[in-house]
Amino acid sequence: MTDMSNTALIKTDTVDRDWWRGAVIYQIYPRSYQDTNGDGIGDLLGIAQRLPHVASMGVDAIWISPFFRSPMKDFGYDVSDYCDVDPMFGSLADFDILIETAHMLGLKVLIDLVLSHTSDQHPWFVESRASKDNDRANWYVWHDAKPDGTPPNNWLSIFGGSAWQWDTTRCQYYLHNFLTSQPDLNFHEPQVQDELLRVAEFWLDRGVDGFRLDTVNFYVHDVEFRDNPPLAPERRNPITAPAENPYTWQEHLYDKTRPENLAFLARLRKLMDRFNAAAVGEIGDDLRGLEILGEYTSGQEHLQMSYAFELLSAKAPTAAYIKEVMDHVAEAAGDGWACWAFSNHDVARHITRWNIPEAGARLYATLMMCLRGSACIYQGEELALPEADLAFEDLQDPYGIMFWPAFKGRDGCRTPMVWEQNAHHGGFTTGQPWLPVSHEHLKHTVADAEQDPASILHHYRRVIGFRHAHSALMKGDMIDMQSDGKVLSFIRKNGDEELFCAFNISPEPSVIDAPGGNWQQVGVEFGSAGPAPDGRLHLGPWQPALALRHG
Incomplete structure (x- = not known):
């Protein structure tokens, strides 16, 4: 008689629990990928429609930036409902179609979970700010003013100014590491952790294969609310914020990267392991990013991967710089696992940022596929798109509007994807796009690249295929x-x-x-x-x- 328990065990053991190790991930910014209803904003059905292009590159997974219900003060990174799709992107039924399409094409799906903060319009915050004694009064980070009415401490917001905002209803300050409309959740409250794990389980049940965890080291704050010490000018290394922002003038010891965060990540990892899911955490830190990568990704208890910022550098990485970074990784995170990127939705496209020719872009793409770690490609990178040049009146990003002209914000890397040169707005939309389609980008469309055997799009396909053909490159x-x-x-x-x-x-x-x-x-x-x-x-x-x- 066959021992069915052994059969089941054999089947389970054939599952690749390390599918994420060495994977190539394609980031999609949903507002700008493909619009299907003519409102000028990309949507989930548009992503589903264009997934054959993504699959044809040979990538393993897609990462979709936030599409949850949101007032869009920070374009979806201010969530008002974690378990629903914002109508501008479609519906949960549309998301199910996207998941089914991706899986049919052999693509895994990672979604961008923003757990450190919500929108100030989230029902949790509406209730929390209503009084000091309601059921969710402690779900956010509240603190009394100093005796002179000033904020509780010197913590700063990445988006400029104090990280504390006065609330006239509770007559207290609340913490916001980003916009004032993005209040920070209180991870010292067990009910908050429990509820966020239920959010993650909701999407895992719906078929997602994992998460990109936004600002993962910002979850927990110092319970004593101690001041951050100043950072000497010679130690400043502006990675998480532009040099023009005084955020870079502090050593951020107490407003983020607290040791208690690891306990929550361990709980999240146990949940993900039930679904064979994986997470890549975005670690924002100017001084200890790679050490934190090691702490967060070593072993089997926390995150599988960390999104590393070192190759999102302002200047083109030289041979000496890359060796320095990789030596640092080996020393600080030898048992951990990085996820490398050259471009994303938060930085100028690397073609422009590094002022390199297309030949340089090809070389860097080949290098990316040979480095130890997983790799992340940002939409349009496979076309060698440069940064779009926008006028001030076209800006949508509050970050850029605040620091213009020293820092132009993030809109230049978020303009719509270009599919066909002769189509209306590059084939992105039949309406008026939310950001202008770059005229320069129309020289680099997908349709044109497909017809040119020497295009960089075909180069990406070749080097991704080369990576997959060699286990040494994937997991060695x-x-x-x-x-x-x-x-x-x-x-x-x-x-x-x-x-x-x-x-x-x-x-x-x-x-x-x-x-x-x-x-x-x-x-x-x-x-x-x-x-x-x-x-x-x-x-x-x-x-x-x-x-x-x-x-």
């Missing part, structure tokens, strides 16, 4: 990293498979020694160089060299 170790002038080199190794990877991060030719041993050149379809008769690697501008051997 990274060893022997060297920075030789403008050339970065390292070896990826998993089992008996080894890959030598070298990248000339420069518009000038470079020469390095070829690796010793029995290596076979690979990657010729996207420009990989081979050894010359003199036994050295002669790399042209923005050229990689890739070689494989089996032990």
Whole structure:
């Protein structure tokens, strides 16, 4: 008689619990991907309609930025109902269609959960602010004023000014790390944690495969409300906020990254493990980002991945800088797992930010697919879209409006996706788009790229396919990293498979020694160089060299 319990166990063991490790994730900003109803704003059915394009790139998953009910003061990152779709994006039924379509195409779906704060229009906050003794009075971070009426401490908002807002009903201040309309939830209240876990379970039950956790290290605040110490100018490293923002003048010891956060993440991980789901946490910290990455992703108790900011840098990463970052990762988070990105919805597109030609974009894409960690591509990156140049009167982002012109905000990377050059507004909408479609972008549409075998879109497909073809790149170790002038080199190794990877991060030719041993050149379809008769690697501008051997 067959032992059915053993059969079930065998079936369970074949599930890839590490599907996220080395995965390539495609970020979709729903307002700007595809509009299907002519209102000028992208929607969930539009995403579903365009998923064949995403799947054709060979990526493993999509990450969808927030689509929950929201007054849209921060474009969905101010949630008023965690368990419903904002009507501008569609309905829960539309989301079910999106999930079904994605899974049919072999794509996993991560959604952007914003748990650190809600909208001030969320029913929880409406009730919390109504009095000091209602059922949700302690669900947000409230504090009395100092005797002189000023805020409780010196904590600052990333969006400028004090992180405290006076409420005339409770006659107390509430904490907001971002906009005043984004009050922070109180994670020291057990009912808040329980309710947020129910939110996560709601979406897991609906079929999502995991989460991108917005500002994951901001969840918990210091219960003693101690002042943050000042940060000396020479130590300032503006990653989470522009240099023009005095937020960067503090060492943020007490308003975020508190040790109690790990206990909540452990509870969330247990829930996700029931569904074979994974999370990538966005860690915002100017000084200890990689150390926190190690704390949050090492072992099996907390997050699987952390979204690392180091390659979202303002200046183009050099060979020396990338080696420095990767050495730091190995030291601070050797057992952890990073998720790397060059562009996203919060920073200028890297083509413009780094002032690189398309050849440079190809090289960096190849490099991304060879680094240890998971990889995240932002919509339009596969077309080498530059940052859109917008006039002040076109801005929608409150961040940019506040700090203009020193900081132009985030609208330039959020303009609509371009599908066809000759279609109305690039094929994004039949109506008036919420942000202008860039004329420059119309030279880089998906339709044009599909017709050109040499386009960067096809390059992305090739390098993503190359990554998936080699377990060393997906899940292997990274060893022997060297920075030789403008050339970065390292070896990826998993089992008996080894890959030598070298990248000339420069518009000038470079020469390095070829690796010793029995290596076979690979990657010729996207420009990989081979050894010359003199036994050295002669790399042209923005050229990689890739070689494989089996032990």
